[in-house]
Amino acid sequence: MHHQSRSKSARLTRRVFTTTAGAAAVLAGAAPFSVLRAQGGPLKVGVLLPRSGFEAGIGQDCQRGVDIAPPILKSLGLPELTIMNGDTESNVDAAREHAEKLISDGAQLLVGAFDSGQTTAIAQVAEQKGIPLIINIAAAPQITEQGYKFVFRNFPTAGMILSDAFVNQKEVFGIAGATPKTVVFMHVNDTFGTAMSKGIGVLMPKFNMPYKIVEEIAYDPAARDLSVEVTKAKATNADALLMVSRLNDALLITRELIKQRWTPQAILSMGPGWYEDQYFKTLGKMADGPISFVPWFDPNKKLAQTLEAAFVKAYPGSNLNTNQVFTFEALLVAADAYKRAGSTDPKALADAIRATNITDNVSVGPGIRFNAKGQNDKVKDSAIQNRGGKTVTLAPKEAANAKPEWPLKPYQDRA
């Protein structure tokens, strides 16, 4: 009996063929409807970040902005996103490979990738495939100067960051009622530090800054001891320190300032290091006072407050920073565009992104809008000051939530 039924089922009769062919035809006919249903589902967003390799720490910090996004986007009435993670491994080859992989796996929009070189590699894939790319962080101006149609950046270019830093410095000096006349410019001699040093040299005269650089001291970012450099800086008796640093050297310099009993009027930082969680955790009260000029969030905006609350809840003991802010905003742009486009069609999505006008956002400035080149040219930097293990915003005026504490409280009086 068993044998009989098996042989029967294995035989292809005309009836079986007709039934199968009919079923296949029905399925084939239904296939386009399946595609349409898929378009009504969540938007598939490929997020590319350097989560391993030498930029792993920053990539993972950006990832936190992705992880806390879904409930906030939902609360804004925005459609659901399906996040597909890709690791650029901190190199351009892997960035390109993973962009291709995410697209072949069905990603309908890309977000990334923190590093300018990796972002450029991804941008080419996005442009070739006609898949929109929203850049979270990458400052090389050339990325949005290539005439791309599918690449959008909600982050200031290197030139914008420096220019804003000088504007904000003047504003802080004005509010504090104090202006340093002399500064020592100390900077790391790596790629970032060197580029900033050159940019400062070019831009400073244009902004007619009130201070003079009396000494420029470059040093190795991996240095184990910076006592000589700080002694040299102290010997100039300058009013303030102008810094371009990383975390390691920011810690070393602060310790040397304490040890050598030198508290300048102000520490003005034009980069990372001085506002990072580890700086606060390591130095406690000694971390208070430095002012950093960075792309930041506007603490007075409602969405920024929501994001900060969600972040602190998810990562107790950490402070919201640039990495999460701009990664979150990239997803905000994606969800907003998807809602307006009503479709996962890449061209419709790109058109919707181009027409973005989000005023309820997180970063500083009037909101998120893109110019013809796909650059948000209205996004602004902030001046932030360390205070009690957190940061407060001093400038620009519309984003400020505190007045500057000036001059720095002497380190020896902070016991």
Add this chain to the structure above:
Amino acid sequence: MTASVIARLSEDVPHRTIILLGIVLAALLIAPWVVNDYLLTVLIVALYSAYTGQAWNIMMGFAGQLSLGNALYAGVGAYVAAFLFTKFGIGPWIGFLACAPAAAACGAIIGFLAFRFGVAGVYFAILTIAFAEFARIGFDHLAIVNASAGLFLPVQQYAHNDLWRLRGNPMMFYYVILVATVLAFILCRLLLRSRIGYFWLAIREDEQAARAAGIDTFRYKMYAVMISAAVTSFAGVFYAFFYNNLFPEQVFNIGRSIEMVLGPVIGGVGTLFGPILGAFVLNGLAETLNSAMSAAGLDLPGAKEVFYGLCLLLVILALPEGVWPPLARRLGIDKGMR
């Protein structure tokens, strides 16, 4: 001339090897038409690794000189070609005529310093790293190529492939790097079967004995470094035009030099097929691992690096000659075609 080259190429090569080579080449020629864009990119990266591994093999595998700074030659090639293209509109093929001598000159400086003053072994390797680092720091400050802010090549949507200017879609780049890898293979085979190749092998096995036998070891080691550098420089040209951006931190990074070494070490140092097999094994397995992890819903950044480390460990422990020599013996094609 051509007949004699073909005769030299196929000398002592068993028919089975020729058939196998033909099958592999046919598969590589057809591949872009049957794989998706993602796999095409993986193949491009694998062929790039095979090419740079083959170039490194000339120095280490044939002449026994360990270089851990070959990113220098690729970087110089990349920057010279990109600079000529962006500033003067000179295409990459003409540009390569400047890149190759520039990279060979860099190799000559390193080689002269090392071989003239008896710097050998790990000290030679350290010297090559040092020069790559000098270049990285130097290019970080070289305003003419936009220093640390990066040198960008203009990118457009190309309606058709422009092979002369290397502007086009990934498939064009695939065939370019495939042809380059085949040519590098042929060059290495010809070099190995020539007088210079035998001298290199003699130097690699016992430099003192080679010198005693009358070989001008200084000269032939210089040839190895300069040829390896010149060949590597084309990889730089390819890199510049494929990725369209150059940052000293990325291009001259020691990680790039190490990547060039991994393929031949896994595949078999000093063999012709080793660098190619090693590049495909490493890239293929790493991407398979990535795909398997994503299919299983695992998100483990850095797993690929751990995997590379494990592969190296396994090969060093279990297959100290590399994967290719035992495989060739098993296939019965180890005679005449290492």
